[in-house]
Amino acid sequence: MTSSTPTPPTASAPAATPKKVRFFRFSALLPFALITALIVAGYLIFFDRLVKRGLEATFTAMNGARVEIGSFDFSLLDTSVQTRGIQWTDADAPMKNLFEIGATDFTLQSSPWSVGKFVVTRMAVEDLRFDTERTTSGALPREKNTSATGPSTDAGASGNMAASIEAFAKGIDYQAIAGKIGQPEDIPAVRLGKELEDKVQARSDLWKERLPGLTDLSDLQATSDEIQAISRRKYKLPEDLPQLRKDLDTLKDAKQRLHAKQDALKQARQGLQTDMNELQAGYAQVNALREAKLKDLLIDPQGDLFSASNILSALLGASLVDSARKYLGYYDKFKGYLPEQKQTAEAKVVQQERARGTTVDFVRAGALPSVYIGQIDVSGRYETAVLSGTVRNASSDLTYQPLLLNVDFRDAQNNANLATLSGSMSGTKQGLNSNIQLSLRQSPLQRLTSGVDNKYLAGMDGKADIRAVLNDTPESLSLALRIEGRDVGLKLKPDSMGKDMERLLSAVLTRIDLLTVDLAYVRTTGPDGKLRTTTRLRSNLEPLLNARLRAYVDAEVAKFNRELRTRFDAEVDQALAPLKQKLDGFDQSGTLSAALGDADKLDAARAKLEQDLEQKIKAEENRLKSKANDRLDKQKEKLENKLKSLR
Numbered sequence: 306m307t308s309s310t311p312t313p314p315t316a317s318a319p320a321a322t323p324k325k326v327r328f329f330r331f332s333a334l335l336p337f338a339l340i341t342a343l344i345v346a347g348y349l350i351f352f353d354r355l356v357k358r359g360l361e362a363t364f365t366a367m368n369g370a371r372v373e374i375g376s377f378d379f380s381l382l383d384t385s386v387q388t389r390g391i392q393w394t395d396a397d398a399p400m401k402n403l404f405e406i407g408a409t410d411f412t413l414q415s416s417p418w419s420v421g422k423f424v425v426t427r428m429a430v431e432d433l434r435f436d437t438e439r440t441t442s443g444a445l446p447r448e449k450n451t452s453a454t455g456p457s458t459d460a461g462a463s464g465n466m467a468a469s470i471e472a473f474a475k476g477i478d479y480q481a482i483a484g485k486i487g488q489p490e491d492i493p494a495v496r497l498g499k500e501l502e503d504k505v506q507a508r509s510d511l512w513k514e515r516l517p518g519l520t521d522l523s524d525l526q527a528t529s530d531e532i533q534a535i536s537r538r539k540y541k542l543p544e545d546l547p548q549l550r551k552d553l554d555t556l557k558d559a560k561q562r563l564h565a566k567q568d569a570l571k572q573a574r575q576g577l578q579t580d581m582n583e584l585q586a587g588y589a590q591v592n593a594l595r596e597a598k599l600k601d602l603l604i605d606p607q608g609d610l611f612s613a614s615n616i617l618s619a620l621l622g623a624s625l626v627d628s629a630r631k632y633l634g635y636y637d638k639f640k641g642y643l644p645e646q647k648q649t650a651e652a653k654v655v656q657q658e659r660a661r662g663t664t665v666d667f668v669r670a671g672a673l674p675s676v677y678i679g680q681i682d683v684s685g686r687y688e689t690a691v692l693s694g695t696v697r698n699a700s701s702d703l704t705y706q707p708l709l710l711n712v713d714f715r716d717a718q719n720n721a722n723l724a725t726l727s728g729s730m731s732g733t734k735q736g737l738n739s740n741i742q743l744s745l746r747q748s749p750l751q752r753l754t755s756g757v758d759n760k761y762l763a764g765m766d767g768k769a770d771i772r773a774v775l776n777d778t779p780e781s782l783s784l785a786l787r788i789e790g791r792d793v794g795l796k797l798k799p800d801s802m803g804k805d806m807e808r809l810l811s812a813v814l815t816r817i818d819l820l821t822v823d824l825a826y827v828r829t830t831g832p833d834g835k836l837r838t839t840t841r842l843r844s845n846l847e848p849l850l851n852a853r854l855r856a857y858v859d860a861e862v863a864k865f866n867r868e869l870r871t872r873f874d875a876e877v878d879q880a881l882a883p884l885k886q887k888l889d890g891f892d893q894s895g896t897l898s899a900a901l902g903d904a905d906k907l908d909a910a911r912a913k914l915e916q917d918l919e920q921k922i923k924a925e926e927n928r929l930k931s932k933a934n935d936r937l938d939k940q941k942e943k944l945e946n947k948l949k950s951l952r
Contacts (some may be wrong), residue, residue, distance in 0.1 A: 352647025394443025433685025
């Protein structure tokens, strides 16, 4: 053990003064206070800005285009949050906002159950507007997405419709009639007519040689003279009875000559008639070929080439399908903003799986999500409509509670209900289940197809009640669309088709008193992972357009066919004119009939004269016989008298 002895002070050194003990060293507290003040000041000054920048960066990355927050105000005392001027850029149209929010106001819930969670009991969203214009582009510098596809139309139906109308328009080409008919020598009926013309000429030459000899009645002149001489002769009977008998024999000889001539003329006339029938049959065959050729040239209005279903598919169907795809794109974009659903399990299962080191992210079944907003009160406007509604159970895990949506759109002036958007979205282990319903009342149809690039349709006039029901499951997505409109018109794009096509469609696509359309759109994922879509369109417009189209087509076809028939007949008639002329001149039956008539008259005169002579002879014979009988009776009487006298 050591000890120290204090040294006594000397005369030259003063005695030491003892120091005071202090609890705070102000020299050290001042820097701490300064640092603390800077931290508090930094929080007060920069916290809102940092959170605002962080939210903008997060939302921008999620959206793929700029999301800007005008102001962000967080109150530490009551944990309230207020934002102003949120602009959410449409990634597909960087010069437009998908939506714009004027202001939001909510208070974070602070409770032991929500530690480390973003929980809001009620949020107010005011001045919500859709599809607003931007002053600057909200696009991010990135490479163009070459895999993106624009609006697609039903190429098959459009192609079929265009092909059908183009075929019809081409067929109704008046300038092409001459080409359709062709040269006369190329027409089968004309070629056959030329062959028949040669045949008619040959037969006509033959009959020209035969007819003069057949119709020459000079060989009957002597017979005629004899008959006339006999008819003028006066008989004195009984002295001229031998002459009478001789004249009767002469008439019988004349009968044989006359009948021979008559038979020759009748046979010639029959032969001529046979030739006429044969040539007329040939001419009928020419006409049959002529009609067959004309039938091939004429347009047949019967057939499904002009079916209204093709027009509906190419015009209305394609536009509605593209509109459906457009609005489903918005839905898919909204789905992309939703967080992926986590698998849920009981607490014991979660502990066991995590103890095994699994990478599957489980949450406790029924546990409060990391982000949960009980109710969002939405107000704003869309064009001329004022919207108001609620969104319930907005959370980062839709398996906790289904998201419920109910928004009404009303006319600010008339306070009439214009539209209602409602539905629910819930999460399952397999994925998302959605049921969303949209009802529009007297909505302009032009808005339905706006932004859709259809090849032929420029838009639709009129208003309609529209109801759309969307059902989305992990297996498939379906959209059922119902449209009921009155006084509807379809507008065609100018110069999108030929004049004939435009005239046809303009004639049938006139005002429609009542239009009903049902569109069923289904999208499924095939075994190969590719999306497959099926559409079915039903409308009362199809039978109406079919009737209009049929009437128009029938009228146009009838008009065209009349013109074609007129020109065809003119060509063929001119080519067959020599044949027709020769056929008309071939009939010499009149000449034969005239000669036969003269022979018949002469024979009739002969027959009458012969009958008269026979009657005269018979009368004379009867007179002579009667006279002989009288003489015999007298002699008999004399003889009887002598016998009586002898007795």
